[in-house]
Amino acid sequence: xxxxxxxxxxxxxxxxxxxxxxxxxxxxxxxxxxxxxxxxxxxxxxxxxxxxxxxxxxxxxxxxxxxxxxxxxxxxxxxxxxxxxxxxxxxxxxxxxxxxxxxxxxxxxxxxxxxxxxxxxxxxxxxxxxxxxxxxxxxxxxxxxxxxxxxxxxxxxxxxxxxxxxxxxxxxxxxxxxxxxxxxxxxxxxxxxxxxxxxxxxxxxxxxxxxxxxxxxxxxxxxxxxxxxxxxxxxxxxxxxxxxxxxxxxxxxxxxxxxxxxxxxxxxxxxxxx
Numbered sequence: 001x002x003x004x005x006x007x008x009x010x011x012x013x014x015x016x017x018x019x020x021x022x023x024x025x026x027x028x029x030x031x032x033x034x035x036x037x038x039x040x041x042x043x044x045x046x047x048x049x050x051x052x053x054x055x056x057x058x059x060x061x062x063x064x065x066x067x068x069x070x071x072x073x074x075x076x077x078x079x080x081x082x083x084x085x086x087x088x089x090x091x092x093x094x095x096x097x098x099x100x101x102x103x104x105x106x107x108x109x110x111x112x113x114x115x116x117x118x119x120x121x122x123x124x125x126x127x128x129x130x131x132x133x134x135x136x137x138x139x140x141x142x143x144x145x146x147x148x149x150x151x152x153x154x155x156x157x158x159x160x161x162x163x164x165x166x167x168x169x170x171x172x173x174x175x176x177x178x179x180x181x182x183x184x185x186x187x188x189x190x191x192x193x194x195x196x197x198x199x200x201x202x203x204x205x206x207x208x209x210x211x212x213x214x215x216x217x218x219x220x221x222x223x224x225x226x227x228x229x230x231x232x233x234x235x236x237x238x239x240x241x242x243x244x245x246x247x248x249x250x251x252x253x254x255x256x257x258x259x260x261x262x263x264x265x266x267x268x269x270x271x272x273x274x
Contacts, residue, residue: 002059005047006269007040008088008262009067011109013232014039015265016047021059023273027051028262036067044075064088064268083271085264086124090116091274092267093228096257102226103218106264107233109133111211113218116228125218130210132233138203143196148236151200155238158201165189182249183209204238212246212254219252229256230263 003026008015014033018026029047033039040063048055061080063071065088074080093104094116101117103125110131115123135151145151161181165188168180186206191198215227233239234256243254259266 003053003057004269004272005044005058005061006088006265006267006271007043007061007063007065007068008085008265008268009036009040009063009065009070010232011066014043014065014067015262016043017262017265017269018047018051018053019269019272023270025259025266026053028259028265030261036070040067040071041075060272062268062271064264081271083268086112086114087122088264088267088271089230090114090122090267091270092263092265093230093257094118095266095270096230096259096263097226097228097255098257099226099228101224102228103215103222103224104228104230104263105211105215107131107211107229107231111214111231113215115218115222115224126214128211128214130207132231134207135203135233139200142199142203145196145200151204152236152238154197154200155204156197158195158197158199160198160201160205161189162194162198163187163190163202164205177249179249182245201238204236205242207233208239208242209246212243215254216246216250216252225252227252227254228260228263229254230260232261234260 002021004019006017014031016029029043031043058078061075061078063082064085068082089106090104104114104116106112111128113125115125139145139151164183165185167178167182167184219225247254
C-alpha cells in the first residue's frame with residue numbers, strides 16, 4: 001500500500017498528515033523544531049515510528065508552508081514535491097468542512113484569508129499580521145505567560161469587563177444590532193484592578209474579534225457566508241464562544257472542523273489526487 005504524506009513546515013511548528021491511496025486518513029502529527037529541515041525529517045521519522053510504518057510504504061511526499069523551500073530534492077529518495085501554501089490551506093479547509101466553497105481562514109503566527117472553491121480554485125485575498133504571534137508577544141510582556149497553555153489557563157479565569165469597554169458602558173438603552181455586553185473598544189476600559197487573567201482574556205478576545213471581523217467584511221463583498229477556521233489558534237478553547245457570538249451578530253457561519261490545525265498539511269497531501 002502506498003502512503004501519501006502532506007507536510008506543512010511552518011515558522012514554529014510542523015504538521016504532518018498521512019493518507020492511503022484512497023484518500024483515507026491514516027494519522028496526524030505535530031512537532032516543534034527551530035530548523036525547518038530538522039522538523040520535516042523529524043516529523044517523518046516520528047510518524048513512521050508511532051504508526052509502525054516502514055519507510056518503503058511511503059510513495060509520495062508533498063511539502064508546503066514557509067519552510068518547504070529549505071528542503072531541496074527528494075526526502076529519503078521518495079518522490080517529493082511542493083504545493084503553494086494558500087492552495088493547500090484552501091483545499092484542506094474545504095475537505096475538513098465538507099463544503100464546496102468557503103472563505104478559509106488560516107490562523108497561525110499571522111492570519112491568511114483564502115477564497116476557496118472546488119470549481120473556481122483558490123485565491124489569497126489578503127492577510128493580517130494579527131495572529132498567534134500577536135497573542136504570544138503581548139501576553140509575554142503584559143502577563144507572566146510564556147507559553148500558549150499558560151495563556152489559555154489564565155484566560156479561563158479572566159473577566160473581560162475589566163479590560164474592554166462594552167456597549168453598555170457608553171450607551172444607555174438598546175441598540176437593535178448590538179447587545180449591551182459586546183465589546184465597543186478592546187482594552188478601552190483597562191481597570192487598575194485588572195488581573196493577568198483579565199489581560200490574557202482581553203488579548204485573546206482582541207485577536208479573535210479582529211480576525212473574525214475581517215472575515216465578516218470579506219464575506220460581505222462575496223456570495224459565500226461560510227467561514228472555515230483552521231490553523232494552530234483553533235486549539236485555543238476561547239475561540240469557540242467568540243466566533244459563535246460573531247456568527248449570531250453578523251449572520252456568518254463560522255466553523256472549526258475536527259483536525260483544523262492540520263488543514264494545510266491535509267491540503268498538501270490531497271494535492272496528490274488532483
